[in-house]
């Protein structure tokens with residue numbers, strides 16, 4: 001089974017990337033195939049509402065998005081990690097989410113996949129929970145099954161960190177990342193057992 005992670009930070013070195021790679025390492029250690037997709041170096045245009053994806057699985061725009069959608073379609077679980085920007089997800093992630101319409105319009109290609117969310121903000125209460133709920137909304141609109149971290153923050157992985165790398169100093173936050181990844185692996189394993 002495969003776990004695909006999206007790192008929605010806009011910068012090369014990032015807290016979102018660290019949180020995601022920590023979660024993916026846990027999934028890998030449990031025997032799952034993993035892949036990390038970093039959005040900071042991807043070309044992601046806005047949805048232009050051309051309607052082509054209502055006719056077939058595809059997009060009129062020639063950028064990096066269809067490659068990402070193909071990887072999401074093949075995944076059994078999807079992790080999304082984002083910085084908190086003005087109390088919500090990063091702009092790149094919002095653009096990508098809007099561009100996932102071909103997956104929904106063509107037989108709900110993400111339906112039944114397991115999803116989990118991670119958010120980091122520079123402030124202790126800077127909107128990370130709202131940000132995670134925005135990711136959960138995207139997952140639910142795709143009919144995915146959402147998991148949280150169960151015993152710590154409840155909603156998923158939440159860190160407080162401003163400078164890149166500081167997330168690792170937030171021990172309580174990193175525990176929510178670890179718990180979310182372990183919870184997701186447990187759910188995937190029970191699916192594999194049938």
Ligand SMILES: Cc1cc2nc3c(=O)[nH]c(=O)nc-3n(C[C@H](O)[C@H](O)[C@H](O)COP(=O)(O)O)c2cc1C
Nearest residue numbers: 009014015016083084085086087121122123126161
């Ligand atoms: C445009 C912008 C908006 C931000 N808005 C918030 C915010 O609303 N709440 C918050 O806690 N931190 C906010 N921050 C701080 C970032 O969330 C924080 O630096 C985070 O660690 C960045 O994640 P990254 O390292 O994955 O890029 C903002 C930063 C930027 C650049």
